[in-house]
Amino acid sequence: MEFLTDEQAAAYGSFIEEPTQPEMERFFYLDDVDRDLIALRRADHHRLGFAVQLCTVRYVGRFLEDPLDVPWPVALFDHAVAWLRRHRxxxxxxxVPARQVSTVREIAEQxxxxxxxxxxxxxDPRLPDDLVALLEVPEDRRISELERLRRPTRDTGRGADQVREKGAADPTLRGKELVSGYGGAGRGRW
Structure with a gap:
């Protein structure tokens, strides 16, 4: 869209800022009908996800591609304070509520x-161990394999050509080079 800025396009249908108190009351209040609809879901995490999407679609106007793109800590804090006030x-x-929200957030992350x-x-039973290995810093190096893979390659010319040729010549090796880093410059740019 030529008339929209990149910021406007990125902001479309997403949480830009924290909802105000009147917005929280208008869009995030769950009445009896909502709660009955939520109760039809099988498990706690389904009910929570359904409730989040229900409120999100009311406020933002669409379902989020990533339901975690919600300002969780602030929304949870505001909800807790609203509950305390409603129940006098x-x-x-x-x-106190900030610590509770932080604890709930840590539990959810875990x-x-x-x-x-x-x-x-x-x-893949080996995948978790392979991912952890990417974080370890070998004794003969200053950075982890993951950090090395994140940095732009500096190999140019003949070294990069040799890696490309090696990957092209042996397709079974190509995936291993990308994950394990054998060959230095092979980082998915071929």
Whole structure:
């Protein structure tokens, strides 16, 4: 779109800033009908995901490609404070709900890590160990293999040509070069 800036295009249908209190009350309040609809879902994580998408589609106007693109900590904090007020609970110091939100966030991150690790192990039993190995810094080097792979290649000319030829000559080796880094410059640019 020629008339939109890159920022406008990127902002379309996504959370740009934290919702205001009136927006939270208007778009994120779940009435009895909403809660009955959410209760039809099988597990807690399905119910949570459905509720997040329901509120997101109301506020943003569409479903997010990545449901985690929600300002979680702030939204959770605001929801907790709203719950306390609705139930006429004397508000504690701000650090109390902030700590609770932080704890919940850490638990959610840990669950996500475990879920991804299990899925990776099911896909390829060696994959988690291979990924951890990418993070280790060998004694004879100053950076990890992952960091080396992230940096732009500096090989030019003959060295890069040799790596390309080696990968082209042996297709079974090509994938190993990309993951393990045998050959230096082979980083998926061929």
């Amino acid at each position: 609970v004397l508000l504690p110091g701000v650090s 669950r996500l890590y475990v879920t991804v690790a299990k899925a990776a192990r099911r896909a």
